[in-house]
Amino acid sequence: MTDSLARMQIADGGSGNGEKWNSVDGDLAEVFDPLNFHQAAAQCTLRLWRYLDDSAVKGLDLVEPAVLMKAARELMTDERERVADFDEGRLGQIVDLYLNTGIQVHSPGYMGRQFSGVVPLAGLVDLVSSVANQPSSFYEAGQLPNVAERLMAEELNRLIGWDPAEFAMVTTSGGSLANLTALLAARNRAFPGIWARGVAEEGGRPAVAISEEAHYSVSRAAGVLGIGEEQIVRLPVDGQGRIRPDGVVPVLDAAARRGLKVFCLVASSGTTSMGAFDPLDELAALTRPRGIWLHVDGAHGASLLVSERHRDRLRGLAEADSLTWDAHKMLFVPAPCTLLFYRDGDAARGAFQQRASYVFDEEPDVYSDFDSGDKNLECTKRPMIMPLWTLWSVYGPALFARKIDHLCAMTGQAHRMLRAEPDFTVLHEPEANILCFRYDPAGLDRTALHRLQLAIRNRVRADGRFFISKVDLDGVAALRVVLMNHRIGAEHLAMLITEIRTTGQRVLRENAARDDQKDGDQR
Structure with a gap:
């Protein structure tokens, strides 16, 4: 040890003679005590x-907000000058108030x-994730979560039916963010220069076709992408809330006459209003010849793939280009845990195009191959796959x-x-x-x-x-x-x-x- 380092150690509370020392004061040590x-x-x-x-x-x-504010405020310590002593009773009251309201x-x-x-059990695993705190966008930060994500992707893709060597999956925080990310990938494929030059320079009027029953996050995502409300093409639905295939072509043709380039059609597998499942096989047959990306918002209903009795609701999914799947809905794990699947793994990398030397490796290797930071919006992302993978591993x-x-x-x-x-x-x-x-x-x-x-x-x-x-x-x-x-x-x-x-x-x-x-x- 150099003299300067030794002097620093002694100043921080070490003895300088090899004795064990701790730079953490008593208040902090108490808070972190196992x-x-x-x-x-x-x-x-x-x-x-x-x-x-x-x-x-x-x-x-349903408690009046003012009443709940008062009750919650009374549970807050008055201590401001030092770390307050742990109050077991206070913690119990906080948890009770949380659960009861x-x-x-x-x-x-x-x-x-x-x-x-x-x-x-999923809640317990989520507790482990919270304490271990391993953000999972990059392998080195969350090794097992990234491996678990790859394993769950393989398991669930067997139910989807895409080429195991070509597809990709990333986890993301909620169906709204997954839908936005999929639309980004679809837009960038249709307009290859838009990321660098912007909409005005790229030419064309990007448009999205959605069901009248589509979740509001889809039109919100279109707004984030700069697609005006007038460039959202609305598709008619039947009495059950499903897109009518016979009404799609006339609407797309009318949009083309207005100078719109529909780059993505969003179908629903389990609409929010009535739980309707759009006819994916028929929609795929209409979109594929036109080069239109077919995205399936299966946030709610994709989980029916796990059931032999009900997976036929998603017939034709293998012909889609991407899928949003909320595991925190019908797979019964803590929110958020959303899975975003792509039929073509290269398209997943097309959603975002930034590079950053502090996280992205210049020379890819066996470790960085598991990174997902280049495919999802989040840099710091919860290891949300862990509760799902654990349940799948323990119970099947x-x-x-x-x-x-x-x-x-x-x-x-x-x-x-x-x-x-x-x-x-x-x-x-x-x-x-x-x-x-x-x-x-x-x-x-x-x-x-x-x-x-x-x-x-x-x-x-x-x-x-x-x-x-x-x-x-x-x-x-x-x-x-x-x-x-x-x-x-x-x-x-x-x-x-x-x-x-x-x-x-x-x-x-x-x-x-x-x-x-x-x-x-x-x-």
Whole structure:
């Protein structure tokens, strides 16, 4: 050791004579102490155990923001001058408040959104990822996550059907970002000079064709790319919310006459509104001769590939160019975990074209071959593949297939039960686990029917037993259930139908009484 280095060591608290020293002061050492972490983890695990063990029918306890702000503020330490001592009670109250004010995704009463309760083991692996903190865009930073990503790509591509030597997959933070990235790759293929010269110099008017039922992230991505709203080509859908193949060519021809160059058609495998699956085989037959990139937004429904019973919903996927697949939806892992697949691996590298010496190697080798930083927007990216790969490794694909099959079966059961009720109208036949319907007693006009659905949804949510969502279909609100919980059975569906009917009748009585009162006042 040089004299100068020794002097620095002594100044920082070392002895300079070979004795062990530690430059971390006591406050920081306490925070990072493994025993303290063990105790804190035990606190959290106990509460999560109780949370998972609770089979009560619960929806959402919607707390006024001001009330929740006050409760949360009271849990914040007043200490500002030093690191506060660890308060086990404070941590317990924070976790309790977190769990109690969230959507109860593990309850049979949760039927409202497209995120699900995770397989508990996946949560533990996510904890390991958080503490180990290995960003996974580059192999050297996250070795196992990058290997796991390659392994899961191979496993899932067997279900897609692309050439194993040609395809590519990257993980990214959410379906919205995956759709944006795929559109970038498609645009850059159609307009090779646009990255360097921009839209004005490249020539042509880039346009995207999307379903009227496409997720809003697609039109948002088009906006980010500088494609104006007038250059988003809208494709007609049928009564089930699926793109009508017979309407595609006329729309594309009309767009061409307007001087638009449609470089990508976005199909949906599981629309957000009704869970509709577009006919991929027919769309591929229309786009391929025109050189149009076919991107499939399968954020919700791509997971049906894991099920032998339901994978036919994605028939024709092998002819598409790219696929967005949210594992945090129907593969039951923590969000976000989105998989973006490309049929042509070279196209994946075409989405981005920057180079940076501090992360990209000048001389590629066996390690950098696993890097994904050149294919996704994120430089620092969570090792989001680890929970999925661990579940697949420990339990195998049957875990996911069994749960998906159950959810689709229960949605079919809900469809049959509602059709048997004369005061309900079912709006489509479910293709997966999403179902839309209305409480529809006779004699209501469109405006009154719309307001009734909104009132029912809000009151059911406020009552706290069931959490359902709503969506506008043909300009009129509809009630919407998304079955994501394997605990849901026919008895829970019957309870929900009864609650909706009771709530709807109460709203109608109150409206009638209010109208009578108004008429009396006018007399």
